[in-house]
Amino acid sequence: MLVCICSLLTALALMTATLDSPAFAQDLIVEKKTFELPRYETVAGDTIKNVRIGWEAAGTLNGDKSNAVLITHFFSGTSHAFGKYSASDAGAGYWDGIIGPGKPIDTSKYYVISSDTLVNFNAKAPHVVTTGPATINPDTGKPYGMTFPVVSIKDFVRVQKALIDSLGISRLRVGGASMGGLQAYEWAASYPDIVERIVAAISTPAADLYLIAWLGAWAEPVRLDPKWNGGDYYGRDEPLAGIKTGLKVATLHAFHYEWADKAFHGGPAAEGKDPKTALANKFKVETELDDFIAQRAAVVDANQFLYLVKANQLASADISRIKAPVLAIATPTDALFPPARVAQAVEKIAANGIAVETAQVTGPNGHWNGVLAIAQASEKIRAFLERK
Amino acid sequence: MLVCICSLLTALALMTATLDSPAFAQDLIVEKKTFELPRYETVAGDTIKNVRIGWEAAGTLNGDKSNAVLITHFFSGTSHAFGKYSASDAGAGYWDGIIGPGKPIDTSKYYVISSDTLVNFNAKAPHVVTTGPATINPDTGKPYGMTFPVVSIKDFVRVQKALIDSLGISRLRVGGASMGGLQAYEWAASYPDIVERIVAAISTPAADLYLIAWLGAWAEPVRLDPKWNGGDYYGRDEPLAGIKTGLKVATLHAFHYEWADKAFHGGPAAEGKDPKTALANKFKVETELDDFIAQRAAVVDANQFLYLVKANQLASADISRIKAPVLAIATPTDALFPPARVAQAVEKIAANGIAVETAQVTGPNGHWNGVLAIAQASEKIRAFLERK
Numbered sequence: 001m002l003v004c005i006c007s008l009l010t011a012l013a014l015m016t017a018t019l020d021s022p023a024f025a026q027d028l029i030v031e032k033k034t035f036e037l038p039r040y041e042t043v044a045g046d047t048i049k050n051v052r053i054g055w056e057a058a059g060t061l062n063g064d065k066s067n068a069v070l071i072t073h074f075f076s077g078t079s080h081a082f083g084k085y086s087a088s089d090a091g092a093g094y095w096d097g098i099i100g101p102g103k104p105i106d107t108s109k110y111y112v113i114s115s116d117t118l119v120n121f122n123a124k125a126p127h128v129v130t131t132g133p134a135t136i137n138p139d140t141g142k143p144y145g146m147t148f149p150v151v152s153i154k155d156f157v158r159v160q161k162a163l164i165d166s167l168g169i170s171r172l173r174v175g176g177a178s179m180g181g182l183q184a185y186e187w188a189a190s191y192p193d194i195v196e197r198i199v200a201a202i203s204t205p206a207a208d209l210y211l212i213a214w215l216g217a218w219a220e221p222v223r224l225d226p227k228w229n230g231g232d233y234y235g236r237d238e239p240l241a242g243i244k245t246g247l248k249v250a251t252l253h254a255f256h257y258e259w260a261d262k263a264f265h266g267g268p269a270a271e272g273k274d275p276k277t278a279l280a281n282k283f284k285v286e287t288e289l290d291d292f293i294a295q296r297a298a299v300v301d302a303n304q305f306l307y308l309v310k311a312n313q314l315a316s317a318d319i320s321r322i323k324a325p326v327l328a329i330a331t332p333t334d335a336l337f338p339p340a341r342v343a344q345a346v347e348k349i350a351a352n353g354i355a356v357e358t359a360q361v362t363g364p365n366g367h368w369n370g371v372l373a374i375a376q377a378s379e380k381i382r383a384f385l386e387r388k
Numbered sequence: 389m390l391v392c393i394c395s396l397l398t399a400l401a402l403m404t405a406t407l408d409s410p411a412f413a414q415d416l417i418v419e420k421k422t423f424e425l426p427r428y429e430t431v432a433g434d435t436i437k438n439v440r441i442g443w444e445a446a447g448t449l450n451g452d453k454s455n456a457v458l459i460t461h462f463f464s465g466t467s468h469a470f471g472k473y474s475a476s477d478a479g480a481g482y483w484d485g486i487i488g489p490g491k492p493i494d495t496s497k498y499y500v501i502s503s504d505t506l507v508n509f510n511a512k513a514p515h516v517v518t519t520g521p522a523t524i525n526p527d528t529g530k531p532y533g534m535t536f537p538v539v540s541i542k543d544f545v546r547v548q549k550a551l552i553d554s555l556g557i558s559r560l561r562v563g564g565a566s567m568g569g570l571q572a573y574e575w576a577a578s579y580p581d582i583v584e585r586i587v588a589a590i591s592t593p594a595a596d597l598y599l600i601a602w603l604g605a606w607a608e609p610v611r612l613d614p615k616w617n618g619g620d621y622y623g624r625d626e627p628l629a630g631i632k633t634g635l636k637v638a639t640l641h642a643f644h645y646e647w648a649d650k651a652f653h654g655g656p657a658a659e660g661k662d663p664k665t666a667l668a669n670k671f672k673v674e675t676e677l678d679d680f681i682a683q684r685a686a687v688v689d690a691n692q693f694l695y696l697v698k699a700n701q702l703a704s705a706d707i708s709r710i711k712a713p714v715l716a717i718a719t720p721t722d723a724l725f726p727p728a729r730v731a732q733a734v735e736k737i738a739a740n741g742i743a744v745e746t747a748q749v750t751g752p753n754g755h756w757n758g759v760l761a762i763a764q765a766s767e768k769i770r771a772f773l774e775r776k
Contacts (some may be wrong), residue, residue, distance in 0.1 A: 044664045150664055209673045210648035214640050217673045220633040224612040245608040249637055259730065276432045276538055276702050279694060283598045283701060286604045306667060313671060314664050316629050335723060341645065365662035 023319040027092070028083035028100045028107065032058040032127045033275075035051065035115070035163045043158070046149030050138050054079050054129030054160060055115040056093075058100070059107035068169045069105055069385070070160065071095065071114040072176030072183035072369065075250070075312065076121070076296070078128050081114040082107075085127065097175070097375035104382035105175070115163055117183075119148075121308045123301035133303035145303060146231035152314035153179070157186045164194075173385055175199030177370045178336065181208075185317035185326075192323040192372065199381055201335050202327040202370030204345040205317035211336060212313045215251060219309040221245035222302045231303050239302045246305060248293050256333045258367030266290045319348055325355035327384040329377050331362060331369035357384055392475040405456050415480070416471035416495065417490045418444040420515045423551045431546070434537030441547060442467050442517030443503040446483075447495035449555065456557045457481065457493055457773070458548060459502040460564030460571035462759060463638070463700065464509070464684065466516050469502040470495075475514065483565070485763035491564065492770035503551055505544040505571075507536075509696045513691035521619065521691035533691060540702035541567070545574045551695035552582075561773055563587030563760045566724065570595075573714075575704035579710040587769055590725050590758030591750075592652070593705035599724060600701045602641060605695040606714070609633035610690045619691050631693060632678070632685045639681060644721045644754030652676045659681035688755040707736055715772040717765050719750060719757035745772055 056079050061068060071081040074094075082099035084092050099105040099112055119132035133148040137273040160183075164172060172194050174184045181203020188195045189205070207215065225242025234240060268274050269287040275295050282290075328346045330339040339360070350356040359380040363373040374381075398510045425439040444467050449456060459469040462482075470487035472480045487500055507520035521536040532576040548571075552560060560582050562572045569591020576583045576594070595603065610616055613630025621627060656662050657675040670678075718727040727748070738744040747768040751761040762769075 031775055044662075068625060146667060150667055152664055208645055208649070209652050209654060210640070210643075210645035212671050213648060213673050213677050216677075217636050217640055220636065221609050224609055225631055227616045240420055241612055245605070245612055248605050248608065249425055252598070255598075257598035257726065260596070264597050264601070266597060274432075275698065276540055277536055279534065279698055282604075283600050285601050289604075310663065313577070317597055324561070338645065346683075357745050377689055 015360050022352065026101070027087050028058055028096070029087065030058055030080075030083035030085065032056055032079070032085070032129065032385055033164065034129050035234075037159065040159060040162070042149050042151055043154050044150060047287040048058060048131065050150060051131045051159060053116045053118065053131065053163070054127065055113060056080065056083070057088075057113045057165060058083055059109070059111040060171070060368070065167075065169050066171045067110050068164070068167075068171070069110045069112045069175065070164065070181040070187070071099065071105075072114060072156075072160070072174060072187070073114065073117065074176070074178035074180050075308065077180070078120060078122055078125065078126060079114040079116045082112065087180040094371050095374055098381060101210045104378045105385065106382070110173075110385070113163075115160050116289040117287045118151050119304045120158060120167065121301060121304040122299045124305050125299040128299075130304070132301070133306055134234070143234040145234065148303070148307065150310055150314075151307065152311050153182045153186050154190065154314075156311065157183055157190055158189075160307060161191060169193055171196055172352060173197045175201070175381075176203070177201040178203055178367065179373065181311055181337075182312065182315040183316070185319070185322070186315070188324045188326070189317040191322040192321050195324045197325050197327070197387070199327045199329065199384065201374060202331055202334055202342055202367055202376075203316075204337050205241055205319050207313055208341065214336075215309045215313050218246050218250045218253070219306050221249070222305055228302055231306075233302065240297060240298055243300050243302050243305060244290070244293050244297045248289065249295055251293060251296075253335055254367040256335075256364060259366060259368070260285065262364055274368030288341065302341065307349070319345070320352065322349055323351070325357070325387070327357045327359065329359045329370060329374070329380075331360065331367070331373070334367045334371070336367045396560070403596075414489070415475050416446055416484070416647070417430070417475065418446055418468075418471035418473065418481070420444055420467070420473070420517065422517050423554065425547065425550050426549070428547060429546075430537050430539055431542045432538060436519065436537060439506070439519045439547060440517055441504045441506065441519065441551070442515065443501060444468065444471070445499065445501045446471055447499040449499040449557070453555075453557050454559045456552070456555070456559070456664050457498045457500045457563065458552065458560045458575070459487065459500060460544075460548070460562060460568040460575070461502065461505065462564070462566035462568050463696065465568070466508060466510055467502040467504045468514065468515060480603065482759050483762055486766055486769060491765040493773065494661055494770070496676060498561075498773070501551075505550050506539050507692045507695040507699060509689060509692040510687045513687040516687075516691070518765060520689070522622070522689040530695065531622040533622065536695065538698055538702075539695065540699050541570045541574050542578065542702075543573055544699065545578055548575075558582055559584055561585045563589070563769075565589040565762065566591055566755065567700055570700065570703040570705070570727075573707070573710070574703070576712040576714070577705040577707065577709040580709050580750045583701055583712045583738075585713050585715070585773060587717070589762060589765075590722055590755055592725050592729055593612070594705050595701055595703045595727050596729065603697045603701050606634050606638045606641070607694050609637070610693055616690055617759065619694075621675045621690070625746065628685060631688050631690050632681050634693060635685055635688065636677065636681050639684075641723055642755040644723075644752060646752030647754060647756070648720075650752055651680075659671070675728065700755045707733070708740065710737055710740070710742055713745070713772075713775070715745045715768065717747045717749060717758060717762070717768075719748065719755065721757070722755045
């Protein structure tokens with residue numbers, strides 16, 4: 001995640017600086033902690049031993065433990081939603097623009113927690129703690145690989161619930177972007193008596209048919225790479241080329257042409273190697289994108305990518321169970337969770353008598369506006385969370 | 389193309405029937421002809437011997453040869469734009485709703501021609517005649533493979549120009565959708581004194597950075613498939629899996645979630661094989677999409693796919709040379725040539741004093757609305773072509 005978001009921010013520096021970083025005087029410093037569960041039974045009935053997920057927190061839990069906010073991360077994200085690990089970090093967590101002392105999700109009021117999910121695909125990133133196919137199976141001493149059970153967004157939420165229980169928290173606000181929104185909706189549906197409010201950015205309660213198909217297409221290049229070898233590659237050459245192509249499709253899908261116009265350059269990749277003279281000669285935009293993807297791919301485990309895709313395809317929160325008021329934030333150029341789909345979802349929720357509010361953020365980054373331009377919704381988020 | 393459009397029409401039968409098929413009493417019957425050029429020198433300076441492309445025509449060329457209309461096809465298309473090869477054909481050409489006797493592109497007034505492009509990727513389709521890496525190199529008696537020179541949209545147009553010249557035509561209207569629009573713009577830029585009017589549906593004059601990157605991502609799965617073997621697979625197992633993944637990405641990119649909602653079904657692909665119980669268990673939408681893609685992939689040559697991608701990446705009509713009035717047709721849910729991009733392009737053309745008209749078509753099919761719902765623009769097209 002660090003790698004991925006840092007490279008992203010490098011590429012997008014100009015935009016993001018103006019879009020979502022009101023200056024705050026003091027850095028929030030966070031620490032990665034690990035939550036462990038000796039056994040976890042999945043929604044589908046499988047048992048995973050020694051489940052470990054990373055988490056970070058800021059603020060102070062109040063006396064009656066009623067001020068907790070859980071931040072759930074997006075597909076390529078991690079629990080590093082706010083703050084820095086050290087003051088010298090180049091960048092802060094992905095929603096740092098709205099989380100911290102005095103910010104809309106105010107760590108001087110709220111105890112704000114963020115956790116890594118199961119099967120987080122950034123399995124090799126230094127600050128990520130997750131459990132998935134790349135994890136050593138305690139029964140065999142080898143990575144689970146394809147023997148790891150399928151998990152879903154609902155499993156992510158159940159493991160987070162165990163973390164929340166371990167802290168004695170029984171009232172919770174939940175917020176997240178994209179896959180983080182899928183988790184927020186699932187939290188509200190699974191634990192309607194615990195969840196008080198949810199903020200779901202660039203998300204809906206479930207994956208629709210088109211998204212299920214798209215997610216499958218993101219995953220296919222991994223399987224095409226012969227180094228994937230049916231998921232059995234640990235200790236050998238990993239299917240990096242397949243990961244890169246899958247990530248490239250996902251990345252293009254989640255951005256927008258205005259992003260490409262700003263982040264990349266026209267013309268041939270190399271002087272004297274015009275793309276019109278040889279099939280192998282690339283355009284500059286292609287090699288620049290390759291470099292961007294290579295940075296992200298370096299920390300990705302291929303099998304966890306496939307499992308994460310499946311978890312998202314399985315997203316299907318039962319909205320009839322939701323009691324918590326919803327703040328749904330959409331962005332006009334979102335190809336994954338288009339605003340019209342978000343509107344359809346919240347209309348259904350509102351039809352059940354649930355209070356629904358909406359907000360919009362904009363920018364050149366397509367779906368990613370919900371991460372990079374979230375500060376545009378600052379006052380809506382602040383007011384929504386404080387509402388009684 | 390037959391395969392591809394027929395399967396498409398099957399999947400989309402309900403929609404297309406209502407959207408673009410006013411009933412006409414009589415079938416137009418067309419015949420595939422072949423145009424041959426002993427030598428063709430590409431834009432990049434390479435020579436290709438024995439260039440052959442297929443073409444079809446309807447109507448009658450008038451005495452002063454001033455009534456010709458050239459239809460240029462889209463990425464996955466062929467010259468079969470109108471009519472049927474025989475009255476018993478299940479479907480007609482892709483723009484049959486607007487081309488034929490009495491239709492907006494009226495074959496009782498115009499001599500309407502449509503040609504296959506170079507490197508058409510449907511190299512194995514029964515009615516496609518094209519020249520590309522799958523063609524036998526007359527100097528070696530073996531397929532060109534990767535020795536085939538890179539060609540561009542401009543090369544497609546130059547070969548079409550030779551066809552037009554062979555018919556003695558020196559005044560021309562040109563129309564096409566998507567890659568067909570890229571060709572129409574290139575025609576107007578390359579031959580401003582010949583081209584009288586162009587209709588460019590769901591297209592712009594050039595590929596932008598985002599589209600160049602996307603096209604590269606469509607192609608990458610082919611290269612990942614070990615059966616591609618650096619392009620050397622003729623006479624052996626072909627990289628069908630890579631073609632299918634590439635086509636799947638392209639297909640999802642060119643449609644829309646409303647299409648998926650109508651064309652596919654929810655739930656598991658197979659009873660007793662719930663996707664939540666095993667990674668290999670698929671959703672019904674995934675296997676239905678697989679079947680749809682398999683039909684299209686069956687006639688595709690992998691290398692021609694790569695060359696066609698490159699030709700589109702190279703699309704770059706010099707709009708400062710365009711003299712012909714333009715009718716630009718866009719569709720709101722187009723992810724390849726979004727309406728805002730189309731608008732930017734035509735504004736630039738209009739700024740040069742060129743007459744520009746616009747139209748919009750809508751439907752559930754994203755970019756494909758420009759093919760499947762083109763009849764919505766019937767009267768605009770008719771009036772535009774007739775304008776003096």
